[in-house]
Amino acid sequence: MPLLLNAWLAILRAWIPAFGHSRSGERAIEQAMGALLTLGRRTLSRSLWTLGRHHQDWSADYKLHSRASWNAADLFQPVLERAAGLCADSLLVIAMDDTRIRKTGRKILTAFYQRDPLSPKFRFNLMWGLRFLHLSLLVPLYRHNAEVPPRSLPVRFLEVPAIKKPGKRASAAELEAHRQAVKEHNLSRTTVALLRELRQAADTADLGSRTILAVGDGSFCNRTLFRQPLDRVEILARARRDCRLCRAAQPGGRRFYSTEQFTCEQIRQGETVPWQQSHIFHGGQWREVRYKELASVYWRCGGAKRPLRLLVVAPVPYSSGKGQRKYYREAAFLLTTDLLRPATVILQAYFDRWQIEVNHRDMKDTLGIGQAQLRSIRSVPRQPAMLVAAYSALLLASIQVFGDTRTDVFPSLPKWRRNARRPSCLDLVTLLRLQVASANGSAAPFHIRWNTLVLAASA
Helix, strand or coil: CCHHHHHHHHHHHHHHHHCCCHHHHHHHHHHHHHHHHCCCCCCHHHHHHHCCCCCCCCHHHHHHHHCCCCCHHHHHHHHHHHHHHHCCCCEEEEEEEEEEEECCCCCCCCCEEEECCCCCCCCCCEEEEEEEEEEEEEECHHHCCCCCCCEEEEEEEEECCCCCCCCCCCCHHHHHHHHHHHHHCCHHHHHHHHHHHHHHHHHHCCCCCCEEEEEECHHHCCHHHHCCCCCCEEEEEECCCCCEEEEECCCCCCCCEEEEEEEHHHHHHCCCCCCEEEEEEECCEEEEEEEEEEEEEECCCCCCCCCEEEEEECCCEEECCCCCCEEECCCEEEEECCCCCCHHHHHHHHHHCCHHHHHHHHHHHHCCCCCCCCCCCCHHHHHHHHHHHHHHHHHHHHHHHHCCCCCCCCCCCCHHHCCCCCCCHHHHHHHHHHHHHHCCCCCCCCCCCHHHHHHHHCC
16 A cells, blocks of 8 residues: 555554444545545535445435544544654644634524624624634654754644524523523633643653643733643743833732733833844745844733743745845734743744634635535534544554655645645645545445546536
């Protein structure tokens, strides 16, 4: 059997203990393969067509998501256990972000109107869909090969629906219960619970000695995450430029906070804190990044009496072409609960976090996450999570087989992508299709008729 297909199936076979019966585990592996190899929309019916079962009963495949007993978090455990060896010896960097999936069905109970992230800044639009919380393990491959960028391997994909608002005739008690439910079941509190669950999963994988550094954008810079005590979990989030910070008061008095306050922008423009330089891998190569560091600061409305550390990253210059003038991105202001780790490690984790955006593009554009037409309360969150786990296993298999570099095994690239250093998700899916088609009858998990699939996809 070809190497990529063999390595990918070896990871997927570790799913079987997560299901109540081995037949359900085998069915899940077949569905994952059918979903990745199918052409056109990634619906469950097209996956069955890819498996060659379009003339058979499909009820068991739908019941796998609506009735079978299994937890989506268990499908990510093989990736966490195998990819931890590629990370640092004392740290697991986890990227956090939320993503939205568009839906059209009005009978999906957890779908709701939410802000469209693609809307312009001056006028936001609404979209009907689902909201998921995504956690990914950042693998620093550049530590072994200076030309290979980092990879982001999803380790959690959990739906976070909004609490439905009561009707106009709701009583005062129902409205109060709704307000309390919104406070208890929001994105930030779900993130805290998911980080604790991930901490337990890391302990189960014999990674108890490694600290988890959770890196998020500005939506995760709030009091819920910074005030919550988490065991062996540190938070790193991007703060606003007008975030007001202070120092501790002088000893000998009753006051805890100093009366002098300052903003992150004032630290950047001021001259009291000197600029420092660090060697960071960013944009495909190692670059010099300027930053300022201010330790033991307090964020009164956010972190309360918990000491934090502020890192101010200078704008990184870039040019649109050779010989063109340089432009500058905006400065970044980072707040972290990690007070002891070197600033270079913290900055590198922040720059690597961008890889989770690559995952979102691959999952939506290439794999069609959320295109399956399901509306069961259990099927809606579990089927996308299973497909994301299969995608994460495919990325890990690419690292194990090719070192995440684009070799001669892959088909030749078009002219506009000839400088690609690592395989994209579409490259891996294309190679997987070729290897499945070239496998013999005993090694192939099923027989695919590509002519029929092409005609079905174009219909």
